[in-house]
Amino acid sequence: MSTATAMMPFGDISSLEQRIEELEKQGKNAPDSNAISMVVFSGDLDKLLAAFVIATGAAACGMNVSMFFTFWATAGLKKSGPQAKGKTVVEKMFGWMLPGGFHKRKLSQMDMMGMGRLLMNREMSKKQVPSLSELIQIAEDLEVNIDVCEMSMSLMGIKPEELIDYPNMNYCGVARFIEQSSSSNTTLFI
Amino acid sequence: MTTEVSEERKIDLTGLKCPMPIVQLNKLMKELVGGDQFTAVADDPAFCLDVEAWCNKTGHELVRLDNSENQLVAVIKKKD
Numbered sequence: 070m071s072t073a074t075a076m077m078p079f080g081d082i083s084s085l086e087q088r089i090e091e092l093e094k095q096g097k098n099a100p101d102s103n104a105i106s107m108v109v110f111s112g113d114l115d116k117l118l119a120a121f122v123i124a125t126g127a128a129a130c131g132m133n134v135s136m137f138f139t140f141w142a143t144a145g146l147k148k149s150g151p152q153a154k155g156k157t158v159v160e161k162m163f164g165w166m167l168p169g170g171f172h173k174r175k176l177s178q179m180d181m182m183g184m185g186r187l188l189m190n191r192e193m194s195k196k197q198v199p200s201l202s203e204l205i206q207i208a209e210d211l212e213v214n215i216d217v218c219e220m221s222m223s224l225m226g227i228k229p230e231e232l233i234d235y236p237n238m239n240y241c242g243v244a245r246f247i248e249q250s251s252s253s254n255t256t257l258f259i
Numbered sequence: 260m261t262t263e264v265s266e267e268r269k270i271d272l273t274g275l276k277c278p279m280p281i282v283q284l285n286k287l288m289k290e291l292v293g294g295d296q297f298t299a300v301a302d303d304p305a306f307c308l309d310v311e312a313w314c315n316k317t318g319h320e321l322v323r324l325d326n327s328e329n330q331l332v333a334v335i336k337k338k339d
Contacts, residue, residue, distance in 0.1 A: 126278035129285035130316040
């Protein structure tokens with residue numbers, strides 16, 4: 070090995086520049102430790118509460134928060150009121166089985182036909198634990214991003230006008246979630 | 260819910276449960292300028308570790324944290 074190559078292990082200037090460029094590109098695509106993304110799959114009250122407590126808490130810590138709602142969680146974002154028009158029979162059945170309104174959200178355990186839910190809601194207000202609708206309002210104030218899976222929407226025949234009014238809400242597919250998730254250091258599945 | 264900061268810059272977080280204490284701290288930060296110091300009083304047992312974690316994550320300085328008689332008193336200085 071000659072002295073010249075030993076002193077310049079990176080080769081000439083142009084290849085060095087190329088390497089720097091590549092490293093810079095890697096830096097740009099590196100996960101952001103100040104970002105968190107979540108898959109919210111469950112439409113159960115307790116799991117939605119946990120998801121929104123974590124989301125609002127992270128946002129209060131100054132993080133960028135992205136929540137991806139899919140399957141039962143999509144129905145969990147429905148507001149109360151009549152079903153949208155122009156649905157098929159099966160879609161209407163989905164609508165009956167998955168009624169809107171946060172008071173209709175069941176607990177994943179100890180729901181006991183709504184008894185457990187009632188007790189839980191009473192205890193929550195007694196102990197000043199924020200309700201689901203309060204948490205969603207806080208999430209809105211803290212600019213938490215909500216992405217809703219379009220495939221779940223069309224599968225269950227849920228129309229955008231049946232969902233809660235939320236400013237930072239977008240309808241998207243899995244690519245959007247993958248982009249959000251891969252650019253954040255933490256991804257949770259709830 | 261008491262969230263107003265009085266003359267001596269004190270925020271009362273008593274009675275609030277997770278995640279409300281840090282949500283209120285975050286809200287307050289928007290009204291203060293860098294270097295401002297204030298006292299937060301809370302009774303949520305989770306606040307003890309949470310306020311420390313919140314300061315570590317956000318970069319604000321936890322000047323003091325007193326834990327006495329079911330009451331937590333944190334002195335926090337906003338980062339510049």
